Each structure stands twice: as structure tokens, then as C-alpha cells.
Amino acid sequence: MSDSRGARMSRRGLFGLGAAGAAVVGAGVVASNTLLDEAPVAHAASISDPFPFYGEHQAGVVTPAQDRLHFVAFDVITKNRAELVELLQEWTAAAARLTQGKEAGSFGAVGGAPEAAPDDTGEALGLPASGLTLTIGFGASLFDERFGLAGKRPAALADLPKFPGEQLIPEISGGDICVQACAHDPQVAVHAIRNLARIGFGKVSVRWSQLGFGCTSSTSRAQATPRNLMGFKDGTNNLKLEDAELLRDQLWASAQDGSAWMAGGTYMVTRKIRMAIETWDRTSLAEQEQIFGRNKGEGAPLGKQAEFDAVDFAAKGADGQPHIKADAHVRLAHPSNNSNAHLLRRGYNFVDGSDGLGRLDAGLFFIAYQRDPRKQFVPVQMKLAKNDALNEYIKHVSSGLFACPPGVRDAGDYWGRTLFE
Amino acid sequence: MRTAIRLSFGVLALTTLAACGSGGGAATPSGSAAAPGKIAVAASDTECKVAASEVTAGTTTFSITNGGSKVTEFYVYAPGDRVMAELENIVPGLTRELIAELPAGAYETVCKPGMIGKGIRNALKVTGEHKALNEDAKLAEAVAGYKRYIKAQSDTLLVKTQEFVDAVKAEKVDKAKELYPVARTYWERIEPVAEIFGNLDPAIDAREADLADGEEWTGFHKIEKDLWIKKDVSKDGPIADKLITDVKTIVDKANAAQLTPLNLANGAKELLDEVATGKITGEEDIWSHTDLWDFDANLEGSKAAVQALRPVLEERAPDLVRTLDQKFAAAEAALDAHQKGDGWQLHNELSKAELKTLSDAINALAEPISKIAPAITK
Numbered sequence: 151m152s153d154s155r156g157a158r159m160s161r162r163g164l165f166g167l168g169a170a171g172a173a174v175v176g177a178g179v180v181a182s183n184t185l186l187d188e189a190p191v192a193h194a195a196s197i198s199d200p201f202p203f204y205g206e207h208q209a210g211v212v213t214p215a216q217d218r219l220h221f222v223a224f225d226v227i228t229k230n231r232a233e234l235v236e237l238l239q240e241w242t243a244a245a246a247r248l249t250q251g252k253e254a255g256s257f258g259a260v261g262g263a264p265e266a267a268p269d270d271t272g273e274a275l276g277l278p279a280s281g282l283t284l285t286i287g288f289g290a291s292l293f294d295e296r297f298g299l300a301g302k303r304p305a306a307l308a309d310l311p312k313f314p315g316e317q318l319i320p321e322i323s324g325g326d327i328c329v330q331a332c333a334h335d336p337q338v339a340v341h342a343i344r345n346l347a348r349i350g351f352g353k354v355s356v357r358w359s360q361l362g363f364g365c366t367s368s369t370s371r372a373q374a375t376p377r378n379l380m381g382f383k384d385g386t387n388n389l390k391l392e393d394a395e396l397l398r399d400q401l402w403a404s405a406q407d408g409s410a411w412m413a414g415g416t417y418m419v420t421r422k423i424r425m426a427i428e429t430w431d432r433t434s435l436a437e438q439e440q441i442f443g444r445n446k447g448e449g450a451p452l453g454k455q456a457e458f459d460a461v462d463f464a465a466k467g468a469d470g471q472p473h474i475k476a477d478a479h480v481r482l483a484h485p486s487n488n489s490n491a492h493l494l495r496r497g498y499n500f501v502d503g504s505d506g507l508g509r510l511d512a513g514l515f516f517i518a519y520q521r522d523p524r525k526q527f528v529p530v531q532m533k534l535a536k537n538d539a540l541n542e543y544i545k546h547v548s549s550g551l552f553a554c555p556p557g558v559r560d561a562g563d564y565w566g567r568t569l570f571e
Numbered sequence: 572m573r574t575a576i577r578l579s580f581g582v583l584a585l586t587t588l589a590a591c592g593s594g595g596g597a598a599t600p601s602g603s604a605a606a607p608g609k610i611a612v613a614a615s616d617t618e619c620k621v622a623a624s625e626v627t628a629g630t631t632t633f634s635i636t637n638g639g640s641k642v643t644e645f646y647v648y649a650p651g652d653r654v655m656a657e658l659e660n661i662v663p664g665l666t667r668e669l670i671a672e673l674p675a676g677a678y679e680t681v682c683k684p685g686m687i688g689k690g691i692r693n694a695l696k697v698t699g700e701h702k703a704l705n706e707d708a709k710l711a712e713a714v715a716g717y718k719r720y721i722k723a724q725s726d727t728l729l730v731k732t733q734e735f736v737d738a739v740k741a742e743k744v745d746k747a748k749e750l751y752p753v754a755r756t757y758w759e760r761i762e763p764v765a766e767i768f769g770n771l772d773p774a775i776d777a778r779e780a781d782l783a784d785g786e787e788w789t790g791f792h793k794i795e796k797d798l799w800i801k802k803d804v805s806k807d808g809p810i811a812d813k814l815i816t817d818v819k820t821i822v823d824k825a826n827a828a829q830l831t832p833l834n835l836a837n838g839a840k841e842l843l844d845e846v847a848t849g850k851i852t853g854e855e856d857i858w859s860h861t862d863l864w865d866f867d868a869n870l871e872g873s874k875a876a877v878q879a880l881r882p883v884l885e886e887r888a889p890d891l892v893r894t895l896d897q898k899f900a901a902a903e904a905a906l907d908a909h910q911k912g913d914g915w916q917l918h919n920e921l922s923k924a925e926l927k928t929l930s931d932a933i934n935a936l937a938e939p940i941s942k943i944a945p946a947i948t949k
Contacts, residue, residue, distance in 0.1 A: 227931050265833065266945030352898060352935025355927065 197334040200279035203249045205557040206414050207402065210283030211494065211519050212391035214370040216332040219362030219498040220339040221420065221515065222347065223289070223325025223550060224354035231297045235570050237353045241286075241329075241346055242564040251279030254345035271348070274341040282333040282342055286565045287418045287552025292326040302569060304409035306417055306522040307553045313535040316546040322358040322422065323548045330418070330517065332496075336363065358548070360422065362498025362515045369496060375449060375457065378514055379499050380430055380543070382442050383449035386457055387484065389494040400492040403521055411568035414556030416519045419527045422500070422548035425513035430543045441539040443478030451480065463487070477539040483530055491526040493518040513544065523551060609668070612680070614661070615639040619682030619691035627699040628675045633658075636666040639684055646681040647671045647695065659686070673697045709883045710832045710947065717835050717879040718826070721761050724872075725822040728757035732818045736811040739794055739804050748798050752856075752864035752914065755791060758818075759868035760875070762845065763838030764825045771821045775814065778854065789813050792856075799858035832880065836944040839876040842869040843937040851930045853918040863915035866929070867906060874899055877940065880947060888946040891939055898936040905932040 197216075201209050226234055244254045253259060255269025262268055293303035329346060333339040340361075347356050366378045367385020371392050375383040389396055405413040430438070439445050439452060449457040453465045453473030463481055465473050474481050485492050496519065501512040520526040535541070555566050609632045613620040616639035633656075635645045640663050647656045647669075656671035675697050681690035731754040738747035758765070758776070766772050773781065775790045782788055789810055797804045804811075849855040850866040877884075877895055884892045905928055909916040921929075 227928075227935075263945040263948065265836075265948045267941040348938070351938045352901075352931075355931040355934075 197281055198278035199281065200250045201281055201283055203246045203284075203558065204560055204563075206559075207416070207557045208283075208285045208554055209249070209557070210285030210330055210332050211401070211416055211496070211554070212369055212397065213281075213283050213332070214373055214391070215365035215368060215376075215496055216281045216283070216334050217363065217365055218333050218336040218339050219365075219515065220331045220336070220343045220359065221328065221362065221517075222331075222343045222359040223328045223357045224347075224350065225357045226292065226296070226326040226353065227355045228353040229296055231570075233353055234297060235564075235566075237350055238566045238570070239564045240349050242558055244345060244349055245284040245342075245565070246558070246561070248342045248345065249279065249282045249284055251277075251282075254349070271341065271344055273344075274338050277335060277338055280333045280335040280338040282331065282338050284342055284346075285330040285332075285418075285554060287328045287330070287554040288566065288569065289325050289327065289550065289552050291324060299569065302409065302411060304403075304407070304412050304553055306403070306407065306409075306412075306524060307551065308524055310419070310523070310528060310549060310551055311532070313531055313546065315535055315541055316549070318549050319547050322360075324550055325357040325552075327354065328418070328420070328550060328552045332365075336361070360500060360515050360548075361502075362500050364499045366497040366499055366514060367495040369494060378497075379425055379427060379501075379512055380438070380442075381446060382438075382444065383457065384497065384514075385495050386444070386449050387461075387480075389492045396492060397494075400521055400526070401494055401519060407522065409553075412553060412555065413568075416494075416521065416554050417523050418550070418552045418554050419516075419518045419520070419523055420548070420550035420552075421516040421531075421546050423514045423516055424511070424545045424547050426543045426545075427510045427512055433543075440475055441479060441543075443474040443480035452478075461486075475539070477537050479534070479538055479540050482533050482538055488530050488533070489525075491520075491530055493520050493526055493530070519554070609634045612636065612645060612682070613638060614643050614645065614682040614684070616641050616684045617691075619680070619693060621680050621693050621695070624694060625696040625698060626673070628673060628697050629699075631671050631673055631697075633669045633671065633680070634666055635661055635669065635682075637661045637663050639663055641685040644681075644683040644686050644690075645669060646679075646683070646690070647673065648679045648681055648692075649676065675699060709886070713832055713835060713879045713881075713883055714830050717876055718830060720875045720879065721764055721825055724757050724761045725825055728754070728761070728818060729822055731757055732815055736815045739798075739811045740808050742804055744798055744802065744804060747794070747804065748859070751791070751795060751798065751859060752861035755861075756864055756868040758791075759842075759845075759865045760872035761825065762869075762872070763834070763841045763876075764828060764830070765821050766841070767828060767834075768821055768824050771817055771824075774817045775821065778857070780854070780857075790817070795856065796858050832883070832947050833944055835876040835880055836940075836947055839873040839943065840937060840940045842873040842876075843933055843940060845869050846933050847930065847937065850918075851926055851933065856918070860917035860919045861915070862918040863906070863909055867915065870899075870902060870906065873940065877943065880943060883947055884943065888942070891942055891946055894939045895936075895943075898932075898939055902932040902936045905929050 201213055203209060228234060228237075248254060253270035253275075255262075257263075257266075257269045259268045259270040259272030259275055290303060290307050290309060293299045293307070329343065331339040331342045333342070343359065347354075364376060366376050367388045368375050369385075369388060369390055371390050375386050378384040389400060391397070401416055403409070403412040403415050403417070433441075435446060443461075444451055448455070450459055451461040451474065453462060453467070454460075461474065461480060461484060463472065463474055463484075463486075467473055481487060495517070497514050497516040499512070500515045501510060503511055505511040518527055535546075555569060558565060558567075610626065611622040612633050612635040613622075614635055614637045621633075633645065633647075635643075635658065637643050642663065643661045645658045645661060656669055656673075658667055658669040661667050673695075678695040678697060679692045680695050681692050683690040731750065735747060735750040735754040738750055762772070762776070765775070773790075776792065777788065777790055778792045779788060779796065791814065793810055794804065794807055794814070797807055845855075846866050846869045850862045850869065853860065853862050855865055856862045877899075881892065884895075906915075909921065909925070
């Protein structure tokens, strides 16, 4: 927050643009794009800096995981395809501004007419960009007859099967469009989603949303592995942005996968996983470690010393039993036991208060990106759902699957252009 | 809805007359010269010859002769192609007149042969002082039109509230229950005006939840609770008397009130905010569940205020007018799905999904309505 760049990129710095913005209001998306005149910095040197918005891939996938999440799923309520495209263009323009620490509209929170409702809600005034990324995805339900997209539904966007033990709540599952907002400051993430929802009134309706904190997996080797609410390091063996070759094979869709419009995109699976926190907390340390297959302190695979030591599933202890049990989470989820299927996990802890019985309404909002959920998330989760010792302490209550289009290339481009043009 | 539609029709008719001038759109013989004080426009399929490129601020009459073979249109555009005046359907061979009120500024005159495309354009400079008589007059007419609406609604409010009060005092519970949402309809249509008068609004319309401990509770909702929950209004005589007295007072004040165009714009928004916060949730009529009657009335009242401003908005924000038309229609359609007999389904008969659809429709309408105030003050 103290560095000069953070201050320069702050929303207050935009006030001078208010008058310039006034001249072009009404000219729409193109005009507001031109206000994005400062080139985004290539790397976020501090947690107040912006990440680039434009690029081959959307930000918010391999971007080093930020601390906070506000995730939202929308239903599209307009039946007019042109209106939907227009909204995506307006959203893109707003996202380009918001991610650079600017206000949602050209007048901003205090730059407009006193009689007018401000075109930015204002709670992020004075805050820097805070590493905000906005990532959009399209749910399978968008590819119905309404917008003529049925023929463009990617094969990889196949409905997820019913997994044993899940208790999905339809009201907090699915959606036509999702937006993942990640930032180092929750105020900034909430501000972004709130303003996008407002821009969308009449065209989309918020179906459900989720706040998250304390990212539970690192997506970069520069980051320490964070812990989930069970106290274990999560994502030790995650796909990371440094794994160029694996990312090409396992993360980014290509035109050869069957849907040309998804080239450079990826598929996002979301699962809200409620944890039985109280019963977990009275489980012995040894049992907790056996369930995960790692020790709690270091995160090392059982039988090893350090977090990143290779997992040895064959190794046995003095009692002749494997260090890592047959139903341990790490064994069931490991790529080596799943035809080398990797996921890029980007989950967040959530606590939605308490549940009225005095229990923490808490758990993991799991987000995973991949090239083809049919080959990656589905087989891994099917195996976990059937066998994982952890299942005694968790319950999947929400599910989502979204096709995240490629990145926005420049100010003339927009989220989903390849799908709609 | 009927009253609102009638009002808007009247306003539109006025606009049409003004736009088409004394000729009312009637044709004059082909080739006739423009009368003195008029600017002749010779339109053809390829040309748009305007006899003047500079006029003084105020009222200008264009006399457009279509010498081409295609039906044409004539516009005066302010920057951003904001329509200041327009005349459509000028048939080949005919001359028609258009009166435009133009404040000083830079405009374009446009002929659109075939009624498509960007048209053939000429610059028109308007100079000199011109009190924005037209705009002031239109804003004044907007307020006057809305005050006529207030008068009509409040007259009926008095009649219906009296019927309701009489039924309560006669302890005709069924009759009173029937009249409760009807009387409230007229109240809910004009409530933003009532809210100007501070403590009268709570005396008439406070909900039990609005009160602090020990505060006296009067008005519609007190009687509502006695009708639906206590099922006994034998002690409500004084409350009923106070209700009609308060309503009479507020009606007098509302009809005497000096309103501004901003009152209309903000009132239209407040009525929808009422729907979004109180009616969608069923908090307004928590015992009778007749929230959709109030919902409908709020929507109608909002529309009446917007329509009163329509001529001004047509000039200053034509796109906004189109959006408003569309979103009002969508909100009305969403609500119409819940009609039941002469009234509406009860709030507790609606599913969560149905309420969400209504909520979405109101949000979709309230956003553009929030843009009316800046549009009429700019």
C-alpha cells in the first residue's frame, strides 16, 4: 500500500478523468475502453499492484492466488442475444477498468451529476488495484436454444455425473455465467462483483454468490502452500504457473479439442464443500494425518520429511502396512493414480457464519481449472467420492461447471467474442 | 393502469400537435413555396437543400417538400443524434411542416430518403438568446400533468378509504378485508407525495415493525392486523376515524403541494424501491398478504410520473424512453402472470422463484428510472 505505484493506480487518481469521461458518455463501450490509457504492469510487484487484464488467457487462472474471493453465478434473463453480447462488452470494459484499480464507469463514484446515482458504488475509492482479477465462465445452461449457442457447446462441458454422497442444493449450483473475482482485499473483490451485477440488472440475475478467504492452494512456486480449515496444507501438488508444459497439456484448451472458440480457454469446476469442523477437531492427530496421507505440520507425505518430497505409495512402515493408506486423500487424488490427470486448484476457505445449531457453517469453496473435466475432475472426484476417508467429514453442497473463454486481447475485444461472433 | 395510460395518451397527443404545427401533418400541394418565416427544405432522393444554415434561437418552422421518388423523413439532430424535432413519412410530391424549438447551439438537419441510413446532413447553427421556454414549459406541463394524476387518485382514495372505514366501524369484517387492498391501491400510487408530509405518512401507513416500544400505532396496518389476526375490529372505531381524518389532511396537502420535476423523477424511483424492499419480501402486508395489490399500484404510480415527464425525456433522452417502455412492459408482464380474478395472488401463494422473477423485473426497471433525474436536470 505504501509504494508509489499503488498510490498512482488508485481510484482517486482517476478523478481528473471525470470531466473527460463526461464528454463521451453515451458513446458506450468503445469510449470507456479508450480511458484505459495506462499500460498495465507486467508483474505485480506488491499486493496493491494490478495484474494485466488483456492477454492470451484470462487472468485469475494461473495468476498467483490472491487472498480473497467473491464468486458469483448469474442466470441470463434477457432473451435477446444482442443484449447479452452488449452486456458482455459492457462488463469487459468495466472489468478492464476495475482490475486496474479504476472505477466501474467513466464518471465514477463522485464525478457525476448530483442528481444521478453514481456509476461506481464507491466503496473501493482510495484503494489500490489489490491484484484484482476477474474471470468469466459460461455454464452449460447458456448453450440452450435461447441464444442459438446449442451447436457451440463444447464436448468437454458435459454435465457432471452424480457423485455418491453429494447433497447438492440447486439454488446455489450452476448458472449461465459465472464471474470469479480474486483480490488481496475483500472490499475490492466485493466492489467488482457488486458493480458487475448492477451493470447487468435486467439482463442477468444473480443466482448465487460465495465469499472466500485464505486461498487454500498456491498456484505459483513463489507462494507458500496455504492451509484449509482442517489445518492441512492444500495444493502442495498443484499445477503451478511455472509448469509450462503441464499447463499446455492439462490446463489450456486448444482448437483441436473440438471447440475452436475455446482455444486458449479452460474449464472451471466449482464445488462448495461443507466441513464437519467440530467433529474433525475432536479427531486424533494421527487419524487426521492418515486421512490426508500427509503430516499436519510440514505437509510432508507420510513416511517422508519435507512438504515437496515425492510421495511413495509403496513404502511401508515397520508394521508392514503402507505409510499412506488405501483410502488416504493424497493417494486417491494423486495424478500418478489417475492417468496423470492434473488440476489447477484455486480454492478458498469460506465461513458463512454459524448454522443455527452452533456449528460453524464453513468449509472449502473448491475451484479447479483443467483442459477437460471428463478426463480430469470427473474420474478423480468419482474415485474420491467412493473411497476417500475424508468423506466422513465433508459434504459437497454446490456444484458448477463453466467454460472459461480465452483472454481478452485488447480494448476492441470482449469476453466471449469468439463464442458469439 | 388505466389512468396512467389515459394520461400518457393525452400527453402524447399534445406532443404530436406541437410537432406537426398548425397543419397537423396535413399535406399542402406539391411545389407550393414555403410561407414567410419558414425555412424551405427541398428533399430529393439524393439531396437535402435547406434554405438557411443559421437561424435565431427559438421557434423555427421547416417546410419540407419531397421532390424525390422515395418516402423521406426530416430530423433536426442535436449532437449525438439527439432528436430535437422529427417528421416521418413525407410522401413523394408532398410538402409538410415541422416546428422545432431550438436553443442556441450546433445542430444538423437531416433528410432520410427511403427512411433508412444516416441520411443526408447539413449543419445548422442556432444563435442568440432564447429562454428555454420550451423546456420550462414542458417541465411545467409535466408537473401539471402529474398533479392532475394526484388529484384523480386522491379523490378516489378518499372515497375508497371512507368505504373501508365504514365497513370497519360497522364490524363487517369480510367487507373490510375486501376493501383493504382496494383503498390502499390509491394510496400506494401517490405515496411519494404523501411522504413529503413527514409524520402523516407513518400515522397512515406504519407497520408494527416500524414502531418503537410504547409508540402509538394507527393506520391501515393496525386495522389489517385486527382484521386478519385478531379477527375483531370492535375496538377500532377511533383508529378508523383517525385514518380517514389523516387521509383527508394528506390529500389536501398533496393537492396544494408545489412539486418539482425532480419530485416526479425521484418519486417514480421511490415507488419501485418500495416494491423492491417491502412488497417483494411480503413485509408490507404481512397479515393480509395482499402485497401484489400494492406492488401493482406502486408500478402504476411510478409509470404515471414517468409518463408525465415523457415529452421532456423524448427530447433529452430518447434512448432512455425506449428502455423505460421496454422495462415497464416487462415488469407489467411479470406481474400480470399473477392476476387472480379482479385482483392478485396472495404473496404467500408465490414461490421463491416467482418472487425472484418479479424482483429481477423491478431491478431491471429501477436502474433506468434512476437515470431520469439527471436526464431532466442536465
